[in-house]
Amino acid sequence: MGVGKSSLSSSGAQSCTLESTEYPLNVNLFDTVGLDSPTMNNAGYLDALVKAHELIVSLKNRGGVHGLLFCMKAGRVSNTMQQNYRLFYEFLCQEQVPLALVITNLENEENMDDWWTKNRAHIENSGIVPVTHVCITTIKGFQNAYQARYLESRKKVLNMLKELGDRDPCSVDVSSWFARMCKKLREFLVPTKGLGRSRQKMLQMLTKRCKLRKEDAVHLLQRIDADDVGA
Template identity: 35%
Template sequence: MAMGKSFNVVIFGESGVGKSSLINLLFNKDIAETSDAALGCTFESKLYRGDREGHSFNIYDTTGLNESEKGLVKPEVAVGNLMKLINSLTDGIHLLIMCMKKGRINNAVSNNYQLFYDGIFEASVPILLVVTQCELDDPIDSWKIHNQALLRSQFKMNFHDIICVTTLNKGKHASKFKEEYTLSREALGAAIAQHSLKQPWVIKNFMDFLMVLLKRIWNIIASYCSFQKLPLSNLIYSIFQKLGFSDREATDKANTLLDELKHNHMSIKIIDVDGTEEGSTE
């Protein structure tokens, strides 16, 4: 790999799928808390900054849509946080990473793909699927072999690559999977370098982009649920309404989100992998 590259990457997925463990795997350090409890409370996103093999990595950890109401971050908060995160990324994005646990392909997987890749980034940014908890599989990419065609044909999800990994590096069973852990770390780093855009995807005019984005999200919702397509001025309100809010609540939340987007109110916790800096930006 060429030296000195910089990669801005957004990692997303529902609560508990192993996003923090994936970040720890990438940097080979226990820097990310393996819990989504703090994300979405004080800080709406986290930025992990660090170097690996001569390259600079900026990893944005954000929440996705959860399959059930048990998720720690509600759908309307996840959508709002994501819009605000995009507004704050002045340096652009090179790659998306969607994270899921090995197992069945549930509605949350499909919904997050539609929201992030199709709805927000309009298939303009490459996307990887990283499947965690694959340490017992032989070969380790067995899940990919058995499910890649299904993802494309039944769920209409086309990933640039699927990486099956183990993030297990501590505990009484970790010693059994040292080789798999090393291979997982190498595969993840290589996939990021291979599939990242050469030039980052950047929004030139966020408010113009926001209007197009909201229409796109609404059209995705409408196509699945047979809702009527609405004038642009009603889109934000309608998205919140279809998430289950009353007319008054939908109006209040839509107005609040628009105001926050205009003023770029976004709390990002910055964590330096080398431990030399930790702070936040708003």
């Protein structure tokens, strides 16, 4: 989930469709699913790229990205979480967009903020270094048992959104961002021998489903191939 004029977020573990849902508040939030499946076939890869392209175009049209919200349940950082972090923060946004960490499932903690004190070293040793964080619960519980903590959590998240929204947005270059996403999704999710990628199928996907002009699609494929050679 992201924030500002436009925003983007990676959740910890969902199927890799890169479907996004917009939440129109005072800021625009785009809730995106993350990576879950360890491998993907050619059709799934192309579907994921179409969703990625739609998301990136939406972000550009809304004026850029002010921040990333990386949401995770309290616990240990899994390999899937690390992949999501790298895909969205390092590769898609090239570490230029500030990332805020949202830790959930803390309604039973005596003090929700203590979780960060106890687990900060583990989070940062896993390579996730946010500019800010919140420790929250997202439920009110049976008979509103956690309502006070829920309201406290709501206030924390709103303050975080304001902090990120006050920053200057990072501009979105659709071609560059999409080329990086194409390459990294394939690297993460598709076994080298399992992807029957053909240039013609990629070209059809880019022109018919992503609505790119043929010359732009050809140029994009050339950029992806050049990145592969240089990798």
